[in-house]
Amino acid sequence: MNSLFTPLSWSDSGLILTGVWNTIIISVVAIVVGTVLGLIVGFLRAESNKAVNVLFGSVLDVLRSVPLIIQLILFSTFVGAMGNPLAPFVAGSIVLSLYTMAFMSEVFRSGFESVSPSMQIAARSLGMTKWQTIYHIRLPIGLRAVFPSWLGVSLSVIKDSALVSVIGYMELLRTSEQLISRTQQPLEILIGVGIFYFIISYPLSHYGRYVERKMAI
Amino acid sequence: MISVQNVHKSFGDLEVLKGVSLDVNRGEVVSVIGGSGSGKSTLLYCINAIEPINSGKILVDDVDVHAKETNKDKLRQKLGMVFQQWNSFPHMTVLENAALAPRIVKKMSKEEAIEIAKKELEHVGLGDKLDVYPTKMSGGQQQRLAIARALAMKPDYMLLDEVTSALDPELVGEVLDTLRLLAEEGMTMICVTHEMGFARDVSDRVAYFHQGVIAEIGEARQVITDPQNPLTQKFLSKVR
Ligand SMILES: Nc1ncnc2c1ncn2[C@@H]1O[C@H](COP(=O)(O)OP(=O)(O)OP(=O)(O)O)[C@@H](O)[C@H]1O
Numbered sequence: 001m002n003s004l005f006t007p008l009s010w011s012d013s014g015l016i017l018t019g020v021w022n023t024i025i026i027s028v029v030a031i032v033v034g035t036v037l038g039l040i041v042g043f044l045r046a047e048s049n050k051a052v053n054v055l056f057g058s059v060l061d062v063l064r065s066v067p068l069i070i071q072l073i074l075f076s077t078f079v080g081a082m083g084n085p086l087a088p089f090v091a092g093s094i095v096l097s098l099y100t101m102a103f104m105s106e107v108f109r110s111g112f113e114s115v116s117p118s119m120q121i122a123a124r125s126l127g128m129t130k131w132q133t134i135y136h137i138r139l140p141i142g143l144r145a146v147f148p149s150w151l152g153v154s155l156s157v158i159k160d161s162a163l164v165s166v167i168g169y170m171e172l173l174r175t176s177e178q179l180i181s182r183t184q185q186p187l188e189i190l191i192g193v194g195i196f197y198f199i200i201s202y203p204l205s206h207y208g209r210y211v212e213r214k215m216a217i
Numbered sequence: 218m219i220s221v222q223n224v225h226k227s228f229g230d231l232e233v234l235k236g237v238s239l240d241v242n243r244g245e246v247v248s249v250i251g252g253s254g255s256g257k258s259t260l261l262y263c264i265n266a267i268e269p270i271n272s273g274k275i276l277v278d279d280v281d282v283h284a285k286e287t288n289k290d291k292l293r294q295k296l297g298m299v300f301q302q303w304n305s306f307p308h309m310t311v312l313e314n315a316a317l318a319p320r321i322v323k324k325m326s327k328e329e330a331i332e333i334a335k336k337e338l339e340h341v342g343l344g345d346k347l348d349v350y351p352t353k354m355s356g357g358q359q360q361r362l363a364i365a366r367a368l369a370m371k372p373d374y375m376l377l378d379e380v381t382s383a384l385d386p387e388l389v390g391e392v393l394d395t396l397r398l399l400a401e402e403g404m405t406m407i408c409v410t411h412e413m414g415f416a417r418d419v420s421d422r423v424a425y426f427h428q429g430v431i432a433e434i435g436e437a438r439q440v441i442t443d444p445q446n447p448l449t450q451k452f453l454s455k456v457r
């Protein structure tokens with residue numbers, strides 16, 4: 001149908017792979033940073049009193065309820081206006097990580113809170129210190145309890161990473177858009193992209209269910 | 218020796234212990250009986266420094282439990298405690314449950330900790346369950362695990378808070394038998410219990426708690442079968 005456009009060819013695989021790689025790398029960064037920060041914030045929230053929690057909670061609420069695409073645009077516009085524009089990868093990583101952290105912190109908070117006070121008293125009565133109790137009892141039990149939710153958040157971060165394309169990050173969706181405008185073959189390309197997300201997510205969620213069953217306690 | 222001296226303890230406006238005194242000598246078994254809310258659990262929590270006290274004094278081997286300079290984590294190593302809820306660590310096998318505290322609190326080598334844990338698990342009749350996860354076991358087995366876990370720290374005293382109350386009736390016997398064994402071996406114990414037969418047969422003395430004070434204390438058989446205080450008489454006639 002299209003002598004005007006160059007059809008998809010093997011020489012495009014480099015571009016596609018760059019997109020795949022960039023999607024993976026920004027997802028991994030956001031999941032790792034979001035998990036670490038989420039653990040800390042989730043623990044502080046489970047431990048702290050009401051006042052601190054209300055303060056923390058409202059910041060997290062904002063992060064969770066403002067659409068990610070708006071956060072991305074706002075952040076990169078704001079930073080750009082300050083005179084030091086960040087590379088799309090850096091800006092995207094920061095926003096996506098904080099967004100992930102907001103969800104992870106709730107996941108971990110409920111994990112920490114799922115370990116009953118009487119379980120902790122039992123550990124302390126054996127002579128364990130507060131930190132030993134956290135490390136050997138609260139953390140492992142709490143993390144097991146929320147593993148499925150953690151995986152769920154992680155999977156949606158992989159999908160949400162597509163939105164970082166709006167600030168110019170060359171992840172999979174954006175490279176596909178470029179290819180589409182050149183080749184005019186949106187169907188093939190978007191189906192390919194869809195299959196990629198499926199190939200990543202499906203085994204992970206299956207693996208998650210497997211681990212969940214193994215850890216069932 | 219555990220020496221509780223005129224201890225007062227409040228939760229907010231509610232005074233739960235209103236001047237409790239009790240001395241428990243090495244090798245002695247004292248059962249504490251009394252109605253719900255009379256402060257029995259609170260007393261054990263105060264002895265183990267889980268709850269602070271408002272006034273009075275508690276000495277364990279002449280160490281002031283609630284003094285600022287007392288290392289409470291260290292002190293608790295002497296005082297094994299078992300609760301109504303067994304609180305098995307669900308992410309660890311039976312053996313790991315019992316070996317954890319010796320390893321991380323007493324800093325034993327892994328082999329040493331496992332050896333002690335094994336011995337105590339055999340002691341309570343769980344020698345064939347070492348690699349099982351506790352949630353796969355009955356309440357009675359988990360409660361015996363809790364006892365073994367405490368014993369693995371080689372405590373000088375055991376504080377037991379209604380350890381059979383959450384168990385199905387048919388499982389109570391195995392746990393009481395374990396406690397009876399400990400008593401025969403000379404373990405010093407304070408047992409809060411609703412099992413009057415156990416209190417009468419196994420303990421040396423029985424203390425009857427009523428609204429935050431010890432209303433009667435004496436030789437076990439005498440308190441259970443021939444109580445002097447009308448309050449004790451009333452309580453015992455109700456639980457029988
Ligand atoms: N952490 C707490 N905060 C506030 N009140 C408490 C707390 N722990 C116990 N109490 C109250 O103190 C009183 C004594 O409680 P305690 O648990 O010592 O009673 P008990 O004699 O062990 O009763 P039971 O036989 O029901 O176990 C109760 O009125 C209880 O509600």
Ligand SMILES: [Mg+2]
Pocket residue numbers: 257258259378379
């Ligand atoms: Mg109680």
